Amino acid sequence: MKRIVFLLLLIPFVLAQTATEVEITAEPSHHLMLENETVRVFQVEVPIQSATLMHRHRHDYFSVSLGDAHISNEVEGKTPVDVKLSDGETRFAAGNFAHIARDLSDKPFRNVTIEILQNEKSHQAASRWPEESGEKTFPGGRSKILFVKDGVRVSEVNLEPGAVVPSHHHDGPHLLVAVSNLDLRSDVEGSGPMPGKFKAGDIKWLPGGYTHTLTNVGKDSARFITLEF
Numbered sequence: 314m315k316r317i318v319f320l321l322l323l324i325p326f327v328l329a330q331t332a333t334e335v336e337i338t339a340e341p342s343h344h345l346m347l348e349n350e351t352v353r354v355f356q357v358e359v360p361i362q363s364a365t366l367m368h369r370h371r372h373d374y375f376s377v378s379l380g381d382a383h384i385s386n387e388v389e390g391k392t393p394v395d396v397k398l399s400d401g402e403t404r405f406a407a408g409n410f411a412h413i414a415r416d417l418s419d420k421p422f423r424n425v426t427i428e429i430l431q432n433e434k435s436h437q438a439a440s441r442w443p444e445e446s447g448e449k450t451f452p453g454g455r456s457k458i459l460f461v462k463d464g465v466r467v468s469e470v471n472l473e474p475g476a477v478v479p480s481h482h483h484d485g486p487h488l489l490v491a492v493s494n495l496d497l498r499s500d501v502e503g504s505g506p507m508p509g510k511f512k513a514g515d516i517k518w519l520p521g522g523y524t525h526t527l528t529n530v531g532k533d534s535a536r537f538i539t540l541e542f
Contacts, residue, residue, distance in 0.1 A: 316337040327487045332370065333366075333367065334367045334369055334389070335366050335367065335368050335369075335413050336368065336369060336390065337368045337369060337370060337371075337428075338353070338367055338458060339366075339368075340366050340368040341365075341366070341399050342358055342359045342365045342366075342389075342401055342414075343355040343356075343357050343365070343368070343426065344356045344357070344358075344485065346516055347516060347518055349518065350430065350483075351429070351430060351431065351486070352427055352429060352488065352517055352518075352540075352542075353372070353427075353428040353430055354425065354426070354427050354428070354488070355425070355426045355428075356423075356425055356514055356516075357414075357422070357423060357424045357425070357426055357475055358421050358422070358423045358505075359384075359414055359415075359416045359421060359422040359423075360385060360411075360416065360461055361416060361418070361420060362416055362417070363376040363415075363416055363417060364385075364387075364413050364414065364415035364416065365413055365414045366381065366392075366413070367411050367412065367413050367417075368411060368412070368413075369410070369411040370404060370406065370408045370409070370410055370411070370412075370428070370482075371408055371409060371410045372408040372428040372429055372533060373405070373406065373407050373428070373429045373462070373463050374405075374406055374408060374426055374427055374428045374429065375403060375404065375405055375406075375426070375427045375462075375465070375467065375540060376403070376404050376406070376424045376427070377401065377402075377403045377424055377425045377427075377490045377492065377538050378399065378400060378401060378402045378403075378423075378424050379400070379401075379423040379424055379425065379513055379514050380396040380400050380420065380423055381397075381398065381399055381400050381418075382396075382397070382398040382416075382418060382422045382423075382477065383395075383396070383397050383398075383416075383417045383418040384396050384398070384414050384415055384416055384417055384418075384422050384423075384503055385413075385415040385417055386412060386413075386414060387412055387413040387414075387415060388410055388411070388412040389411040389412060390411065391421075393415075394517075395398075398424075398441065399470065400429075401428055401492040401532065401536060401538065403459055403467055403469070403538055405460065405462045405463075405467075408428075408491075409420060411427055423514065425490050425514060425516060427488065427490075427540060429463045429465065430437050437513065440461055440464065441464070442461050444458055445458065445460065445461040445466070446458050446459075446460065451476070451477070451478070451479055452476060452477075453472065453473035453474075453476030453477075454470070454471060454472040454473060454477070454478060454529075455470070455471045456468055456469070456470045456471075456475040456478065457469050457470075459538075462488065464542070465540050465541065465542055466540070466541040467538065467539070467540050468538070468539050468541070469492075469536070469537075469538055470530035470535075470536070470537055470538075470539065471536050472527075472533070472534065472535040472536075473529075473534055474529055474532055474534070475528070475529060475530075476528070476529050476534065477526055477527065477528045477529075478527040478528075479526060480502075480524060480525065480526050481524065481525070481526075482523070482524040483519070483521045483522070483523055483524075483525075483541070484518060484521050484522070485521040485541065486518065486520050486521045486541075486542050487519050487521070487539050487540060487541040487542060488516060488517070488518055488519070488539065488540040489511075489516065489517040489519060489537055489538075489539055490514075490515075490516050490531060490537060490538040490539075490540070491512065491513055491514060491515045491516070491537050492536040492537055492538060493513050493533070493534065493535055493536040493537070494509050494511065494512055494513055494531070494533065494535075495510065495515075495529075495531065495535050495537060496529070496530050496531030496532075496535070497509040497510075497511075497528065497529060497530065497531075497534075497535065498526055498527070498528045498530045499525050500525055500526045500527075500528070501523050501524070502524045502525065503509075503523040504523075508530075511537075
């Protein structure tokens with residue numbers, strides 16, 4: 314009986330090692346939302362108790378979890394790892410590996426995956442960010458630098474209704490990833506106010522070279538991740 318149980322426990326591991334590998338762009342749970350010379354962004358949704366195909370990550374990438382999640386991360390050639398993620402949790406992974414993501418919970422596994430297309434170049438460049446960690450608070454809000462990887466500074470912003478991110482400048486482009494539904498207003502110096510409504514999981518690529526404030530004009534708390542390049 315013990316031998317049978319042991320063999321049954323081995324089945325997921327064996328399947329993970331023998332699965333046919335596909336490119337990430339051919340993996341049905343990965344939906345390409347944006348591609349430019351800097352990033353390639355996918356919205357990922359794995360159905361309840363289902364799994365992705367074995368797919369390869371050829372580039373370093375960031376992932377932003379949408380909702381709490383419980384998955385099995387089954388990297389080719391390695392023992393599966395049980396992973397629990399909280400809503401909005403943002404992680405970095407070095408590329409050049411293939412894996413299966415298997416949902417173990419009672420709800421779909423969702424995230425936004427952001428590949429850094431020039432990660433080899435960024436490995437050799439010194440960080441240009443004066444701060445690589447830290448937190449700033451202001452009335453009704455908070456901005457926290459999570460980490461800097463591959464020349465990208467990743468921050469989390471939380472805004473209560475009516476709260477304003479004080480005036481700040483963006484030298485280069487950045488990517489916004491909505492963790493919650495967002496109803497924002499950007500007041501750019503030299504331009505009129507610009508509204509921005511997003512659903513959780515939406516993304517927005519924004520050019521650099523401007524100074525602005527950002528206000529939560531919605532009725533609910535706003536939470537989003539920014540990746541500055």
